[in-house]
Structures are given as C-alpha cells and as structure tokens.
Amino acid sequence: MEKKLIYTGKTKDVFMLENGNCLLKFKDDCTGKDGVFDPGENAVGLTIDGVGDVNLRMSIYFFEKVNAAGIKTHYINANLADTTMEVLPAKVFGKGLEVICRYKAVGSFIRRYGDYIESGADLPAYVEMTFKDDAKGDPLVTKDALVALGVMSDKQYEDVKEMTQKITKIVADDLAEKGLVLYDIKFEFGYDKDGNVMLIDEIASGNMRVYKDGEYIDPMTLSELFFK
Helix, strand or coil: CCEEEEEECCCEEEEEECCCCEEEEECCEEEEECCEECCCCCCEEEECCCHHHHHHHHHHHHHHHHHHCCCCECEEEEEHHHCEEEECCCEECCCCEEEEEEEECCCHHHHHHCCCCCCCCEEEEEEEEEECCHHHCCCEECHHHHHHCCCCCHHHHHHHHHHHHHHHHHHHHHHHHCCCEEEEEEEEEEECCCCCEEEECCCCHHHEEEEECCEEECHHHHHHHHHC
C-alpha cells in the first residue's frame, strides 16, 4: 500500500495510507539531554538500538487491552517486522495536549505543590493537562481555560478525564501483577470527525514513571522486566 509522509516527529514518523488510515513508524531516537535518556525532555538526545521495537511491543499490548475494555483508541494493528502501527486518523486538541494521571506526588507535581504534600504521597488518580509547547515548558492548563479557548468542549474534557483514569488503572493493575508500582503516566488524546475522543500516540515505558521495591526503574529496564 502506498504511503505518504505527513509528519516527522522526535520518536515517530507519521504517514497517510491509501485507505485513509495513518501509519506510525517507531524510531530508535529518544528524548534526553547530553546523551542521557529523559522522557520529560523536549529534544532528541540519543539513539538506543531497539527502543522503537520495545515501545511498539508495549503499545500493542496495552492498546489491545484498552480496546478490549471498550475504551476508544486509534489502534488498528501493528507490524513488528518494520516497527509500524496502523491507526485511525485523529485530530489533536489545539496544537497538542498531554494528559497526565498521577497516583503519587512526584516530579513536577511535587515541585509545584511541595509546600502542601509530601514527596511520594498517594494521589487519587489525579488528572492534569499541559499544552505541548517546548518553548514555554509545556504549561499546565485548566478545564475552564481549555473550554474558553475553544480547544475542547466541556464533554470532551470529562471524557478525556474519565478515559485517562480507566486506562491508567488498566496499566497500573497489569504492572502490579509484575511487582511494579505505577507513580504516574502520560497520554495523548485526539478526536474523530464526529468529535468522539480517542486515545492516540503510544503507551510505552518512556511515558510512565514506575518503581520496584521503592527504586525507580528506567524505561529500558522497565521494558526488559515487562517482557521477560
């Protein structure tokens, strides 16, 4: 099937297929700084052989679980031989929005709110959203602002929040069976031509903060633990 490159991303390239769907090509490039992997960084910092493959494998695993739970995603199928995933076309919210679900107070949450909560304290599947904007450091945005700016409707916001909490529980429960504890996870959502919300992008180790026996597990080690 013919494919046409429509977007070159940091960790994935996006192609349009003849059938109207899109094809994501997972790359071995990772975000980081000074040769050190960091999922929170906004630039490609290094290349790790095989990272595209493990990110795709984990994404397939969780997308199939999420789809089976009746939660709408863009996932159709994947081809591990060429590290690609066929997905439904989706529009992103605004110029891109990241949705974070937090079970523990760590990272940027504790930097912002450390006067009010202890590091590592439990959070009630707390959902927050940030605009994807490297220059502005991915600013936090509230529901009222998203609606006022016309980025999403009130219903779309509530759908994203509810779906985020359900998907996070699926991931957290699965990790818990392996003795792993999910602290927080980052998702992206889009919507179809009728405005229906769906999970897009990937569900990979680089988008989650996971601990084992109180120790942080880096994403490549997490992928190895996950599939062993």
